[in-house]
Amino acid sequence: MDKFLIKGPVQLKGEVYISGSKNSALPILFASLLTTELIEIKNIPKIKDVDITIKLLLNLGVTIKRGKSLIIKANNLNSHCILSKKLIKSIRASIWLLSTLLVRFKKIKMYLPGGCSIGKRPIDLHIKNLKKLGAKINIKNDFIIASINNQFKGTHIFIKKSSVGATINSILAAVYAKNITIIENAAKEPEIQDLIKFLNIIGANIKVEGTNKIIITGIKKLSGGVYTIMSDRIETGTFLIAAAISKGKIICKNTNPKYLNTLLKKLMYMGAIIKIGKNWCSLDMTNKRPKAVNIITGPYPNFPTDIQPQFTLLNCIALGKSIVTETIFENRFIYIYELIKMGANLFIKNNQVFCKGVNILYGTKIQATDLRAAISLVLAGCIAKGITIISDINHIDRGYENIENKLINLGAKIIRIKN
Numbered sequence: 467m468d469k470f471l472i473k474g475p476v477q478l479k480g481e482v483y484i485s486g487s488k489n490s491a492l493p494i495l496f497a498s499l500l501t502t503e504l505i506e507i508k509n510i511p512k513i514k515d516v517d518i519t520i521k522l523l524l525n526l527g528v529t530i531k532r533g534k535s536l537i538i539k540a541n542n543l544n545s546h547c548i549l550s551k552k553l554i555k556s557i558r559a560s561i562w563l564l565s566t567l568l569v570r571f572k573k574i575k576m577y578l579p580g581g582c583s584i585g586k587r588p589i590d591l592h593i594k595n596l597k598k599l600g601a602k603i604n605i606k607n608d609f610i611i612a613s614i615n616n617q618f619k620g621t622h623i624f625i626k627k628s629s630v631g632a633t634i635n636s637i638l639a640a641v642y643a644k645n646i647t648i649i650e651n652a653a654k655e656p657e658i659q660d661l662i663k664f665l666n667i668i669g670a671n672i673k674v675e676g677t678n679k680i681i682i683t684g685i686k687k688l689s690g691g692v693y694t695i696m697s698d699r700i701e702t703g704t705f706l707i708a709a710a711i712s713k714g715k716i717i718c719k720n721t722n723p724k725y726l727n728t729l730l731k732k733l734m735y736m737g738a739i740i741k742i743g744k745n746w747c748s749l750d751m752t753n754k755r756p757k758a759v760n761i762i763t764g765p766y767p768n769f770p771t772d773i774q775p776q777f778t779l780l781n782c783i784a785l786g787k788s789i790v791t792e793t794i795f796e797n798r799f800i801y802i803y804e805l806i807k808m809g810a811n812l813f814i815k816n817n818q819v820f821c822k823g824v825n826i827l828y829g830t831k832i833q834a835t836d837l838r839a840a841i842s843l844v845l846a847g848c849i850a851k852g853i854t855i856i857s858d859i860n861h862i863d864r865g866y867e868n869i870e871n872k873l874i875n876l877g878a879k880i881i882r883i884k885n
């Protein structure tokens with residue numbers, strides 16, 4: 467894997483254009499398997515996870531033209547194709563092939579999915595829901611073997627634990643199901659709303675009732691259409707934090723701040739001046755040291771687990787003590803040991819990190835272990851005194867488009883050392 471060599475400390479300031487959302491692009495790309503008509507998807511981020519998804523779709527025989535937008539036609543699939551183990555294991559999102567390929571082929575054998583190693587990440591809820599919708603599913607060794615009788619059957623699903631992935635798989639299966647499917651305690655993440663908007667534009671009948679009930683009336687045929695995916699709220703949060711840790715000032719363009727309420731409140735409490743518009747958001751922390759603040763991650767609209775590592779870094783250099791509690795993934799603190807090597811005063815107990823803010827971090831050799839850990843360490847390198855060398859940096863390419871150039875434009879001094 468590549469390395470980043472970062473020279474710090476720098477103040478990060480300026481303007482950044484936020485890319486399309488990773489967690490919206492991936493389900494929408496897999497959902498494109500549900501229609502045989504032409505679809506065009508705009509604002510697709512140029513990131514590794516999207517590349518892997520495109521490769522999986524090409525593997526299946528989907529026609530894809532990649533220019534400013536993606537033009538996709540899944541009319542001629544190869545039901546005999548053997549899905550690449552390497553690709554399936556590279557991303558967690560490959561689990562959405564289970565519902566979509568059952569719709570298309572009625573039976574499927576595929577490897578269990580992979581993804582960032584941030585926890586056990588079981589798929590029991592996906593399987594339970596798809597079985598409730600009429601699928602027969604067996605997991606043997608490393609494979610999922612599944613089938614349906616002609617079509618999924620509408621049903622009533624209650625998802626006992628809020629799961630983005632399991633909610634999406636159930637929606638994808640229910641689009642063509644016989645009769646009506648009701649999903650209760652569905653996850654409420656904005657990316658799920660984005661998927662629903664896309665599916666409705668191409669002819670699905672999906673309604674959201676209250677905050678966590680989704681009602682899907684099975685339809686006969688989806689059409690084609692054009693859709694612009696939402697911008698990445700996690701990337702937006704990351705850049706706001708980049709300015710906050712470096713006593714800088716930033717404007718994020720092409721973003722929707724309404725999805726970041728919980729984070730923005732915390733940042734304001736720390737002393738940041740936040741301004742928002744319809745499609746932009748700015749943070750000013752010029753020459754101010756942030757005040758430490760506790761966070762507890764949780765399903766939307768609570769504090770996003772995908773911003774936890776970046777925010778913990780902020781607490782690392784803030785004034786005072788704080789506690790970061792992670793409730794979603796049990797293995798999301800590995801990067802903490804790397805921050806400690808840089809001089810952070812952090813202590814892990816169970817699912818909590820106890821932080822005592824330090825004045826300065828110091829550059830050293832550290833290692834990235836997953837996507838969000840990687841960005842947290844890169845930001846740490848930007849504010850640390852001296853040289854930071856981060857190995858295994860390719861994790862960052864999975865979810866951040868053009869990251870070093872975006873940071874360099876804000877004042878960072880980063881060199882990528884290719885392996």
Ligand code: UD1
Pocket residue numbers: 489492558559585586587588589590591592593627628629630631632653771772793794795
């Ligand atoms: C998605 C996002 C990821 C984000 C996470 C939580 C994508 C591609 N990834 O991941 O960036 O961090 O939501 O917002 O959209 N669980 C089970 N059984 C299951 C499924 C999940 O126990 O069958 C547990 C998980 O281990 C975790 C919790 O439920 O503790 C939430 O996971 P889930 O919302 O499903 O996350 P992902 O869809 O994997």
